[in-house]
Amino acid sequence: MPLDPKIADRLKRDRDGLVPAVVQQHDTGEVLMLAWMDDEALHRTLTTGRATYWSRSRRAYWVKGETSGHAQWVRHVALDCDGDTILLKVEQVGAACHTGDRTCFDADVLSVP
Amino acid sequence: MPLDPKIADRLKRDRDGLVPAVVQQHDTGEVLMLAWMDDEALHRTLTTGRATYWSRSRRAYWVKGETSGHAQWVRHVALDCDGDTILLKVEQVGAACHTGDRTCFDADVLSVP
Secondary structure, three states, X not given: OOOOHHHHOOOXXXXXXXXXXXXXXXXOOOEEEEEEEOHHHHHHHHHHOEOEEEEOOOOEEEEOOOXXXXXXXXXXXXXXXXXXXXXXXXXXXXXXXXXXXXOOOOOXXXXXX | OOOOHHHHOOOOOOOOOOEEEEEXXXXXXXXXXXXXXXXXXXXXXXXXXXXXXXXXXXXXXXXXXXXXXOOEEEEEEEEOOOOOOEEEEEEEOOOOOOOOXXXXXXXXXXXXX
């Protein structure tokens, strides 16, 4: 079973067939990370309830937390107005970032005037 | 003045020289939209405090709200652990989405099991 064609028709993929997915903790609103999905990763995410991405560096599907235990249980998925970005609201187990930080945006804050 | 070289050295751009920017309302945590920045857009954002993007369709810089009035005043900017995503926390004036919705993710919710 591939991705529901009614959803696939609305997706606008980049030239590699990917769409960025913004991942947010469902209750606190923390933005945890950004990852990439193709149709199959979105299909697996929607049907399993477990966040699944396409790793651009490893060129492989990646079930978040499969090796680290830091899974993301999906509570809510939406496409944006253009169909070119996905928002996932998840229950994050442990740290979202591979560095051990809660989010991937904790370490490198830039100053604003 | 270009982007601070200490920041530019940490940025990992796609093959078009762009980095995705996740835009979040600073107090409620709502994810408002995703847009794209090159070095100059990030430089303008950091030095003016006003969210400025690169429009891939129009191939032009785009100061959010310049025509609509729906500006984004920047409160916080961070890079992610890989330097390939930017998180902006902003004070959004009015609707973030060009459709008039508060966020670009309000209209197209997908069901999760």
